[in-house]
Amino acid sequence: MSKVELKSSEGKPVPDVTFRTRTPDGQWKDVTTKEIFGGKTVAVFSLPGAFTPTCSTSHVPRYNSLLPVFKKNGVDEIVCISVNDAFVMNAWQQDQRAPDITFIPDGNGEFSEGLGMLVDKKGLGFGKRSWRYSMLVKNGTIEKMFIEPEKEGDPFEVSDADTMLKYINPDFKEPDNVFMISRKGCGHCARARKALVEAGHASFEEVELGEQISVKTLLATTGRTSTPQVWINGKHIGGADETVAFLGAQKK
Numbered sequence: 001m002s003k004v005e006l007k008s009s010e011g012k013p014v015p016d017v018t019f020r021t022r023t024p025d026g027q028w029k030d031v032t033t034k035e036i037f038g039g040k041t042v043a044v045f046s047l048p049g050a051f052t053p054t055c056s057t058s059h060v061p062r063y064n065s066l067l068p069v070f071k072k073n074g075v076d077e078i079v080c081i082s083v084n085d086a087f088v089m090n091a092w093q094q095d096q097r098a099p100d101i102t103f104i105p106d107g108n109g110e111f112s113e114g115l116g117m118l119v120d121k122k123g124l125g126f127g128k129r130s131w132r133y134s135m136l137v138k139n140g141t142i143e144k145m146f147i148e149p150e151k152e153g154d155p156f157e158v159s160d161a162d163t164m165l166k167y168i169n170p171d172f173k174e175p176d177n178v179f180m181i182s183r184k185g186c187g188h189c190a191r192a193r194k195a196l197v198e199a200g201h202a203s204f205e206e207v208e209l210g211e212q213i214s215v216k217t218l219l220a221t222t223g224r225t226s227t228p229q230v231w232i233n234g235k236h237i238g239g240a241d242e243t244v245a246f247l248g249a250q251k252k
Contacts, residue, residue: 001102006131007116008145014137015114019104024088033111036104037140040076043164045134046106046117049085049126050092054156059132062161064098066174068203070161073169075136077102083109083118106130117147134159136168176232178204181213183227188240192228195240199247202234 019031036042045063047055059063061068063078070078079102082089086105088222093103104111112118112130121129132154135145144167146158165172176200196204207213222229222236230237237246 017111042077042137044079046081047129048129066161179231180206181229189228192240192243195244
């Protein structure tokens with residue numbers, strides 16, 4: 001890393017920058033920082049590069065999974081920024097299955113440089129990239145920044161989603177992690193799905209039996225071949241009847 005002194009910009013406005021983005025239908029679209037941050041509360045996390053290990057396995061997924069909690073705690077939008085081009089950022093957003101996080105390409109590094117977060121990573125063949133950090137921005141003004149310590153490598157200690165949420169609300173409640181394996185046209189799956197949504201688990205993850213998960217996989221993990229099969233916080237609940245009963249007991 002080059003000898004850039006990383007300083008907090010708390011209390012200052014975000015840099016005035018225009019980003020070159022690509023729309024879903026493949027058109028170029030200029031987006032300004034005023035459009036992104038004006039009149040809103042925005043949680044931002046910035047990282048060295050799309051598709052890189054820590055960014056793809058930890059940083060983005062955790063913000064993605066906690067997005068509903070951020071929304072409940074007054075955050076209007078979550079923005080991921082990286083010194084990459086629009087094509088790469090759009091492809092990475094799809095790969096991460098994060099349609100509700102705004103991926104912003106800081107292709108020329110102007111935003112990162114304006115914050116004093118642009119560093120030299122030529123030793124990795126990356127050229128100039130953003131240092132890893134997060135910040136809470138309210139109506140274009142930076143209220144809080146969490147900047148990773150200046151260490152060799154790629155430290156990931158304070159810019160995570162949990163640290164930001166604890167700053168916003170120290171008593172935030174993490175949602176249950178719910179997963180369901182279903183089958184196309186399965187009536188019992190529809191019943192379990194309805195029960196989960198009514199119990200407040202609208203953002204649960206669901207995978208249909210098919211190429212990625214086979215009946216053999218289902219049998220190996222549950223000892224059953226029937227669908228649905230539901231897990232909540234790592235605990236196997238079972239089929240539709242068991243799921244409805246479990247959710248009903250939680251209400252009592």
